[in-house]
Amino acid sequence: MGGAAPYETRYGYSRVVIAGDRALTAGTTALGPVGVLHPGDAYAQARSAFGIALDALAGAGVPADRVVRTRMYVVDPSHADAVSRAHGEVFGTIRPVATLVVVAALLDPAMLVEVELEAYVGERSAPAGAS
Template identity: 45%
Template sequence: MSTNRQNISSGSPREPVLGYSRAVRVGNLVFVAGTTSGGIGEDAESQTREIFTRISKALEQAGASYEDVVRTRVYLTHLARDFDAVGAVHGEIFGEIRPVTATIGVSELASPDVLVEVEVDAVLA
């Protein structure tokens, strides 16, 4: 493994079993894995708020912040129903930052109660 690479863990027992990191920093690039609410929140808006709390912690561990985010990807199991609510939370966080983004409808995520998954990429100046 490159000495220029920093693997960041959330402490989830699933990470070593499944062979992934919550985030990886390589040089000035930070990639945060698809993040869910871990079962916290009954609707897409509350799940999204929890997800961005988790993403913020991962970015901070990598020496980054929301201001460094250049791309987001949002996966929704109910695109038409939840797009506006999730988009509003995204807008609260990234309204002035304005990263490129994609919102993708998917048939299912890790479990039936997971409505939203988000991943982000950041570049440190």
């Protein structure tokens, strides 16, 4: 299954891959069908990016409470609090390990945050790619 982002098909990657007992998401931004969502709002972009990544996991049969690791990349240190607040609202009861780093830039200058999720899915009979 492909995601909504145009990059998946163009650059040859999957939004989610299940490998053994893990489900991994690709880096996910707040990219919608017509471009970057919520320009200038790191909090809203983080909420959207987490939602897109969680929807992709759900589409692969992995519920949110299986997320064990999150990674957040921000382009400006001043966005750390807003992105962390969004993370807390989404994952506060799950409490995965988390990393937040500041990067020089993302692919589109309007993108303020990118996230990755890793979930534990338990034993499966064989690794399989999802979307």
